[in-house]
Amino acid sequence: MPADETTGIHCRLDELLADRGMTLTELSKRVGVSLVNLSVLKNDRAKAIRFSTLTAICDALDCQVGDLLVTSGGTAGLP
Template sequence: MPPAEGIELSRVHCRLDELLAARSMTLTRLSELVGVSLVNLSVLKNDRAKAIRFSTLTAICEALECEIGDLLVLGSVTRGN
């Protein structure tokens, strides 16, 4: 059953855009470095991913020289209103 309108939900937010910008790297270049399709990285970047493999997460963090907590953070979103 979906949550009622106006209820705040916790969700994971991917900070890929900010990390790429800070490193002057394109999503295309990251795709080449980690061997993940541009489409799949775009899904992750836009917070539409439902899951991520540990190997993919590791590869992204290695390419961006960051920690998992730099990439994924807990955010909140309010549904409805």
């Protein structure tokens, strides 16, 4: 999965949702973030994210920030 070309950061939201059997719609409802905004993040098109949003997503997915966001060289060892 390619990292965003401008930032070198890849969002693993698809993988984490699949691992947890959760849909993007369900995550949207749990964290109070629009489906459109989560889709932008999921597709590596986000230019910024609020810490409060990041915290809410990580809480809902029971993960750490490093599980969600990885650098282009930071995916070693991940499935």
